[in-house]
Amino acid sequence: MRDRNPGEEEIRDPVTGFAVPLDWLEKCPDREAQQKVRSGRWVLLSDGTLLRRGLTTGTTAAAACKGAILSLVRAVSQVEVPTPAGIRVKLPVQGHDGWCRAVKDGGDHQFDITHGLEIEARARAAPETGMVPGP
Known part of the structure; x- marks a missing residue:
């Protein structure tokens, strides 16, 4: 106590x-x-x-995507991303050469069937930076 x-x-x-x-x-x-x-x-x-608390699948996917982009420049072992609740969290990742893997953390909630799911993302360098507007 x-x-x-x-x-x-x-x-x-x-x-x-x-x-x-x-x-x-x-x-x-x-x-x-x-x-x-x-x-x-x-x-x-x-x-x-x-x-x-666990993390959402989307938060994990965002970490994999960010890690893939950062890994175009250097190897990445951790990234910080915002959650849907606005809290910034640091996640361990494995990233190199435009590829990154993040593993979904279900927290202490045993019913989270996505716990341990591996999410991978790839990025490649573009000749220039631009924005593509949606519909």
Whole structure:
């Protein structure tokens, strides 16, 4: 159990906006619980259990794409991308020579059937940079 500091500020889950009750924090033995909840990558349950949030398939695909582009210049082992909730996360990737692989992290949610899915992306250099407008 951790001690509560007088005047301790409220902890909000940045994904849901939920104000985590301080007694939930008091039940949690992890001394880094506040930082974990504030990161958006962890959920604190009423019994003090911490669960690691997984990442969406789209976030994983974005990491693979970014890694493929960056790997045109150098080998890549980690990239930072935004999640749909607006939280920036760093993901491990394997990227080189315009190719990159990212592995889907389902977190502690055992029902995520896409956990461990490998997403690969390829990029190639273009003679010039341009924008192609959609319909």
